[in-house]
Amino acid sequence: MNDHQPPEQRAFPDALLPRQKEYLMSEITRDRRTSSRRSRSLVLRVGAVGALAVIVLAVLSLSGVFGSNGPLTIDKALAAVTIADGEVLHIKITGVETDGSTFVQENWSYSEEPWKYRGMTESGGGRLQEVAMDGSGLHQVYDARTNSILEMQDETVAGLAEPKVAGESYEKMIRDLLTSGLAQEDGQEQVGGRDAVRIVERRPAQEGEGTENVYLVDAETGRPLEWRIMNEGENRTLHFDIYEKLPGTPENLGLLDLKVAYPGATVYTDPAAFEQALSKAPAE
Amino acid sequence: MREVRGRVPERGHRAGKDFPRNGHYLYVSTYSDRRLWERALEGQAAAFGELFERHATSVYNYLFRRCGNWATAQDLTSIVFLELWRKRTDISLERESALPLLLGVATNVLRNRRRTERRHRAALERMPVPSESWSPHEDVVERLAEEQRMQELLGILGRLPRREQDLVVLCVWMELTYEEAADALCLPVGTVASRLSRAKRRLRGLLDPAGQSAPGVLKT
Numbered sequence: 348m349n350d351h352q353p354p355e356q357r358a359f360p361d362a363l364l365p366r367q368k369e370y371l372m373s374e375i376t377r378d379r380r381t382s383s384r385r386s387r388s389l390v391l392r393v394g395a396v397g398a399l400a401v402i403v404l405a406v407l408s409l410s411g412v413f414g415s416n417g418p419l420t421i422d423k424a425l426a427a428v429t430i431a432d433g434e435v436l437h438i439k440i441t442g443v444e445t446d447g448s449t450f451v452q453e454n455w456s457y458s459e460e461p462w463k464y465r466g467m468t469e470s471g472g473g474r475l476q477e478v479a480m481d482g483s484g485l486h487q488v489y490d491a492r493t494n495s496i497l498e499m500q501d502e503t504v505a506g507l508a509e510p511k512v513a514g515e516s517y518e519k520m521i522r523d524l525l526t527s528g529l530a531q532e533d534g535q536e537q538v539g540g541r542d543a544v545r546i547v548e549r550r551p552a553q554e555g556e557g558t559e560n561v562y563l564v565d566a567e568t569g570r571p572l573e574w575r576i577m578n579e580g581e582n583r584t585l586h587f588d589i590y591e592k593l594p595g596t597p598e599n600l601g602l603l604d605l606k607v608a609y610p611g612a613t614v615y616t617d618p619a620a621f622e623q624a625l626s627k628a629p630a631e
Numbered sequence: 632m633r634e635v636r637g638r639v640p641e642r643g644h645r646a647g648k649d650f651p652r653n654g655h656y657l658y659v660s661t662y663s664d665r666r667l668w669e670r671a672l673e674g675q676a677a678a679f680g681e682l683f684e685r686h687a688t689s690v691y692n693y694l695f696r697r698c699g700n701w702a703t704a705q706d707l708t709s710i711v712f713l714e715l716w717r718k719r720t721d722i723s724l725e726r727e728s729a730l731p732l733l734l735g736v737a738t739n740v741l742r743n744r745r746r747t748e749r750r751h752r753a754a755l756e757r758m759p760v761p762s763e764s765w766s767p768h769e770d771v772v773e774r775l776a777e778e779q780r781m782q783e784l785l786g787i788l789g790r791l792p793r794r795e796q797d798l799v800v801l802c803v804w805m806e807l808t809y810e811e812a813a814d815a816l817c818l819p820v821g822t823v824a825s826r827l828s829r830a831k832r833r834l835r836g837l838l839d840p841a842g843q844s845a846p847g848v849l850k851t
Binding site for chain 1: 663676677687688689691708759777804810820828831838
């Protein structure tokens with residue numbers, strides 16, 4: 348049985364994919380026809396959304412002509428999202444979605460070996476998820492309802508070159524944006540009372556609406572302040588409440604340890620005991 | 632200078648790029664899964680088709696890793712998407728990626744396979760017959776070997792409680808994060824962590840009772 352690994356993944360058969368896709372689409376169309384009244388309502392909604400998106404894009408396209416390239420600002424912005432060895436990066440973001448819902452994400456990361464990571468996400472429903480891990484295989488999970496921590500050694504974490512957390516590296520996405528060749532300076536505005544430089548990247552779509560990124564950085568330091576993403580009629584704004592590089596002192600490295608962050612929490616090393624504690628908490 | 636590792640889970644700019652996901656690359660169009668899902672709910676069948684195209688391979692491989700048979704996994708892939716569609720009014724896609732949701736549906740489809748197939752019988756009867764260009768006999772020896780190997784692994788995995796099996800396959804073999812697995816199975820993330828830890832400990836005992844080597848089944 349070799350090394351107890353499952354076989355490599357196979358692609359869904361190419362010859363079947365288009366037909367299966369077409370079949371699913373036809374099933375959906377069939378299903379939708381059975382509810383014509385709802386369909387009419389939805390057509391109106393789609394029309395309204397489309398019209399709104401067109402208006403938004405029209406307003407944005409009239410908001411000004413792109414300025415000249417600003418390599419100095421873009422270089423400064425790039426430098427701001429590049430971290431030196433031995434530094435702890437601390438980011439806190441408040442995101443606002445198209446529908447007005449918000450989320451808050453905060454994380455600390457340390458790239459020196461062994462790497463360390465601590466991150467939390469709070470959605471609009473108040474649901475909090477928090478984990479911490481490091482390159483030695485230490486994995487912690489915090490449960491706010493019971494103020495308890497499960498701490499365990501996990502070899503699947505120890506084997507990773509970097510933390511495995513949901514989503515993509517945000518700094519990498521910023522660097523991709525800044526180095527895409529499409530990003531240009533586009534004037535200044537005030538963000539939270541600070542002078543900010545607008546860096547705009549527009550990507551036309553093959554069909555339909557395109558994507559526009561407005562990335563605002565501190566005019567003096569290049570530090571990220573805000574990122575407005577307009578993707579095919581869907582808008583998202585990320586406010587950088589905190590973006591700081593901290594020296595890798597023992598005190599700052601303690602920020603990456605949930606036991607230090609929650610000194611009053613009960614720490615479990617036995618998963619069964621932790622699960623039993625969770626089962627006594629009120630339902631989410 | 633090192634690469635920065637601050638992350639924003641499931642949010643951000645992904646337009647028109649190939650992003651790595653779980654060790655392999657998927658094409659990510661300018662629409663997020665959530666947007667596609669919304670559009671599908673608004674009646675745009677093509678949006679659901681794009682979701683299928685985007686995730687069929689992952690669902691297919693997840694199903695294979697649960698049932699150990701490529702042909703069954705292929706048939707059940709469509710059922711998973713049909714089941715997702717059937718439950719659309721009960722489902723709120725909060726993440727940008729629909730994959731955790733799909734794998735959660737796939738887990739339930741496998742658990743209630745007969746009932747689910749019966750429910751979709753009429754739709755399955757309309758399913759197109761594979762075209763002549765598709766030969767299920769391609770790579771037949773290799774596929775059979777893979778199925779045999781998978782069955783052996785599932786034999787070991789089957790000695791765990793079902794709920795722990797789910798997590799080993801989702802988190803270790805499919806490389807979902809704890810948070811994604813929690814979403815897939817509608818569990819608190821802490822429960823995922825504790826159950827998975829216990830499952831790994833049991834597997835370690837089953838695969839390597841002497842404790843002399845780290846079993847590969849636990850490695851990503």
